[in-house]
Amino acid sequence: MPRWYMLLARCFGCAVIADTWHYFLHRLLNHKRIHKHIHKICHEFQAPFGMEAEYAHPLETLILGTGYIIGIMLLCDPVILLWAWVTVHLTETVDVRSGYDIPLNPLNLIPFYAGSQQHDFHHVNFIGNYASTFTWWDRLFGTDSQFIAYNEKVKKVEKKTE
Template sequence: MLPFKTLQEAESAIGRSLTTAETIWFNYSANKSDYYLYCHNILFLFLIFSCVPLYYLFLEIFFRKSIQSYKIQPKVNLSLSDVFRCYKVVMRMFILVVGPLQLVSYPSVKMIGIRTSLPLPSLWVILLQLGTYFIVEDYTNYWIHRFLHCKWGYEKIHKVHHEYTAPIGFAAPYAHWLEILILGIPSFLGPAIAPGHMITFWLWIAFRQIEAIETHSGYDLPWSITKYIPFYGGADYHDYHHYVGGQSQSNFASVFTYCDYIYGTDKVISVLWVFIFGLQVPFCNHTDSYTMLLLISQGYRYQKKVLQQLKGASNSNGEQNGGSATFAKDCKDD
């Protein structure tokens, strides 16, 4: 709640006239508690989880022929009932986990210094803070994601998210309840390091979830603005990770790809580590030695085969393709 009763008091305290954005913020938030404003996150997340994936579903239903060439795994065609089942599971987790987590996390938000007061931050400050949040979250998420691909982490937690070997937008937040809680830590670290305004915090939550939905959309659309972001992974990069499934020891990046390149877990760079430097760099031994040996021996040949399979002929039976079983079979076939 703002400590000003009128616009004149606010302008007097700030020492200048309010901008248009600040006037709108004052009129909206002056009589609302900080807790009430923070709980807007619940509404924003509900709208994002429900509406943003509809964009890709709309394209798939009404413009299928036009966008088919941009579908990363055209073999997989889920029915509307399959999509709705995914959405129901996501909403169940939203009601039981995400929503309550937002309600009880307010004290920590106040503790780190997220403010609702005037003046509003400039556009450049907002962009700088959002960039910081993305980098911090991406780096932390990378290591948590690698841990979740250890044998225990995958079998007990992460395999739920990998049920979709060909991901769809609605499946971005489809995960075990414990994974949802754990991955809340990277999302919170950025604002904790560089606390900003509540509006910046809203934008961070919204952009991060929209980005995750795009990454899981299953489409590599040429008009996406993310194609102009350096080191951005995107749907094509992340689809490979889902296709390989439980055997995957590469492409862990949530947003950017620099961690995969630096630590040797990019799907191509990891092969170069082995063949050029004679090093094996998996974070933990999720696969048995035979399967890992097969992965190394296939190198670029296997990568090329996977990409060919992802772009293979259409399959109208609606079944998910790929995953750990297909990965192992492909290696043996070669």
């Protein structure tokens, strides 16, 4: 049995690998020439939910799922690491598609965790927020700019109504 901190570090490593893969290939799948052939199926749901994560074109499942497997192949020697990563990833997948931003959600303690708001924005607007778990790729490449502008507008409206 690996020490708890090694388990945590390897799960984080798997998440970084999967998120990086997902960001770049998800962004590619949203390109107008590709979207209509593959990724459009995923966007049939504007209000995603946990089980919807599996509702995708088989090629999309293969393409985006590869990033999830790369981390397992590189970092998950003992079976316990594999199960820990599967548990973490599935928990995150359901949380991101829950439609709720729960304030006491322990996943919100993870630095740069994207959460459901960013994923929901992507499904409603079909733009930006391409990463699956973290916000750093979207921030680095500016693909979260419309999401940020939307949040600022919402905050202004909330201040006026107080």
